[in-house]
Amino acid sequence: MNPVIGRDDVIKGEAMVKKKRLLTAIHSAVLLGLSATAVPAWAAPPDDWQPELAAAAKGVRGPSDPFQILLPRLPGEVLGRLVVELDDMDATSFMTREERQIVLTPPYPLGWGQHQLRLVEHTPDGGVVERGLWNFEIRKTAAFREAEGRVAATLTGARRISDKDLPAPVPKRDTANGSAQLYGAVAEGDFRATGQMDLFYNSQETLMPRGIPHGNVDLGQFLLTAEAGPVVARAGHHSVGPDSLIMQGFTRRGVSVGLQSAETGAAATAFSLRTQDVIGFTQGFGIGDDDNRTSGVVLSGRPIAPHRDALVVSATALSSEGPSQFGALGTGMAGDSTATAGDAAGIVADANVLDKRLRLRGEYASTRYDFDGKGRDTDWDGILDSNQDPERDKAYAGLVTFTPWHDKVIGNQPFVWNLGVENKRLGTFFKSPANHFGLSDRRLLRGFTDVNWSGLGIQASFGRETDNVNDLELLPRTATTQGVLSLSFTPQLNMQPGPDGNIPPLPWYGQPMFNATYIGVDQDVEKAAAGLTVGALNTLTTLSLSGAFSYQTWSWSLNHTLGKNTNFINMTADTQSRSTQLTANFRLGARLTVGPMVQYNKIEESDPPAGFTAKDSETTTAGLNLAYLFSERVTGNLGVNSNRQKTTDNTIDSRSLDYTGNLSWVVFPARGAQPGFTLSLEGQYRDVDDRVFLTNNQNTYQVFLKGAISWLPTF
DSSP: OOOOOOOHHHHHHHHHHHHHHHHHHHHHHHHHHHHHTTTTTTTTOOOTTOOEEEOOOSSSTTOOOOOEEEEOOOOOOTTTTTEEEETTEEGGGEEOOSSSSSEEEOOOOOOOEEEEEEEEOOOTTTOOEEEEEEEEOSSSSSSSSSSEEEEEEEEEEEEEEEESSOOOOOOOOOEEEEEEEEEEEEEEEEEEEEEEEEEEEOOOOSSSTTOOTTSEEEEEEEEEEETTEEEEEEEEEEEEEEEOBBBBBBBBBEEEEEEEEEETTEEEEEOOOOEOOOOOOOSSSOOOOOTTTEEEEEEEEEEOOTOOOTTEEEEEEEEEEEEEEEGGGOOTTTOOOOOOOEEEEEEEEEEEEETTEEEEEEEEEEEEEETTTOOOOOOOSSSSSSSSOOOEEEEEEEEEEEEEEEEETTHHHHEEEEEEEEEEEOTTOOTBBTTTTTTOSSSEEEEEEEEEETTTEEEEEEEEOOOOTTTOOOOOOOEEEHHHHHHHOOOOOOOOOOOOOOOOOOOOTTTEEEEEEEEEEEEEEOBBBBBBBBEEEEHHHHEEEEEEEOOOSSSEEEEEEEEEETTTSSSSEEEEEEEEEEEEEEETTTEEEEEEEEEEEEEEESSOOOOOOOEEEEEEEEEEEHHHHHESSSSEEEEEEEEEEEEESSOEEEEEEEEEEEEEEEEEBBBBBOOOOEEEEEEEEEEEEEEOOGOOOOEEEEEEEEEEEEEOOOO
C-alpha cells in the first residue's frame, strides 16, 4: 500500500533538488577555473621548459659519480628526443630516461677540474634546442680539487731450506728484502704539489746501496714538485732543461726554481744540483757541499709569436765543482775530494719551417774546465804538488733534416722519406761538468736517410770523423769512416674477413719479419805522431741477418752475424767471427709454454802480433724454459741452460750446467687496501767442470722457501 505524499514532503523535495543543482554548478566552476592553470600529463609542454641538475650527493662531485637531471612532466616522444653531451661527447647511450629525470653514469672516470654537461632536444623539424648547460668541477674534497696517494710496496722473506757445497762466504740462511714506491699529489686553484719517493730494505746491510753501517732501510730517488701559476719549484732527483752539448743525461739530486709562461712559451729556471749523484738518507737535497755542486740557469723561448713551434731557442750557463768521474767511487785523485771544476755556456736554436718538413738545429757551446780543480796533493802532506791552469775550448753542432711529404701515398700505402746531414765539432779540451760522458776532440760530418713504405724500411748513413781537432803537435790525427745500411721488411698480409665473415688463416710461413744490417768502419792515420805512421790503421765489418716468424700459438726466429776485424799495424790479431742463434716459443694447449734456444759463437784469429800465437775459440749455449699454468693463482717454471767454451790453445776448456725452478702460489692477490700474499718454492742447481782452472769446479744447489707480501693501496 503506497504511502500518501503530503504538501510538506513536496516542498522539502524541491529544496533538496535545488541544493544539489547548486553544488553541481559550484563544482563545475571550480574545475573550470583549475583547468585554466593545470596542464594534463598528455598535453604538450611549454616551449621554454628547462631541466635542473641535482646537487652532488656528497657535496663534491667525484670522477665516477652519476648525474641526475630533473625534468618537468614530459610526454614520451619528447623524452626520446633528448641527447646528453659530456665534454662535447655524445653520452646518450650511457643514460637512463624516466618520466621525471635522466640519470647519466660517466663512461669513464672524469679527470680532476672543470667539465661541462649539456642537454639538448632534437625537434621534429630537424632543429636543436639547448635545454640545459652546466659547468661543474670534479673534486676530491671540499678543500682540494685533487688529493691522492698511492703505495706500491713489496716485502719478501726467504729461508734457505736445503743446500750443498755453497762457495764461501756462505750467505745467511734467512734473508729479507723489499721496496716501496710512494706517490702523493694535492691541487687547488692554480696550485699543485706532487711527491714521489723510492725506499729500499735488505736484511743484509752489505747489499744496500751504501753498505755498512748505514742500516737496512735507505732512500733511493725522490722528487718534490710545487707549481703555483707560472712558478715551478723542484727538490730531489731531476734534470733541468733540454739535452745539449754541455748538459746531457744529468739527473742529480738538487733544487730548481723556474718561471714559465703558457701564453708565450718562455721559461727561465735556476738550479743547483749535486755534481756527483747521491742516494740514501744523507746530504739532504744535495746542495750543502759547495765542493760538490753544479749551479746555473736555463732560459728558453719561442720568439715567433704567431708560429710558436717554428723556432725554439734555449740558453744554458753553469758553474761546477766536484769529484773526478775517473776516481774510485767518484772521489777523485789521491787525497782530493775536489778534483775538477769548470764553467760552461751554450745556446741552441731549433726551427721547423716549410710546414714542419724542414728542421734546422744549431748549437754553440764553450767550456772552461780545470781538470785538477784546486790542485793535487799526491803524497798526502797537505801541500799541493801540481795545479794546472783551466783549459778553454768550444764546440758547435748543426743538424738539417728534410721530409719532402707528410701525406705521400704510393700504391695505397703511406710513403715516408727523411734525409738529413749532421756536422759537429768538439774541441780537444771541450768538457762540461754536467756532461760527464760526453765525447771531446771530435769533428764529424755525417749524412743519413730513411725510407718506410708498405712494410719496407731502409736506413742508411755515411760519416767521417777525425780527432786531434786542435792540431796538437805531439798527437797523431786519425780519421774514421763509417757506413751503415739497414733493411727491414714485414710483409703486410691480407687479414680481411672473407665472404663467410671469417679471418683467413696465416700462410705456412706465418707473419714474417726480416732484417739485414751492414756496418763498415775504416780507420786511417792522417798525421803521423806517437809511433803511428800515415796509412791504414784498422777495418771492421759486421753483417747481421735475422728473420722472425709468428703464428697464433708459436713463433721462432733465426739470427746470424758475421764479423771481420783487420789490424794493419799488427797491434792485435786479425779476427773473423760467426754467431748463430735459434729461438722458439710454443704454447701447447692452454697451460704449457715451451721456449728452446741454442746459440753458437766462433772466433778465428790470424796474423797475431810478434810473440803471440793465433787461437780459435768456440762457445755453444743451449737452453730450455718451461712454464705451466696450474690455475689462475698457481704457476710453475723450469729452466735448464748449458754452456760449453773451448779454445784451440787449451787456455779455456769448461762446461757448465744450470737448472732453475720455481713453483708460485698467489694465496690471495692484492686488492686496494687489502695486502696480497704469494708463497713460492725456488731452487737452483749448478754444475761446473773446468779442465784448466780446477778451482772453478762446482757442484752446488740451494732451495728456498719464500713468502712475499704486496700492498697496492690508493687514497
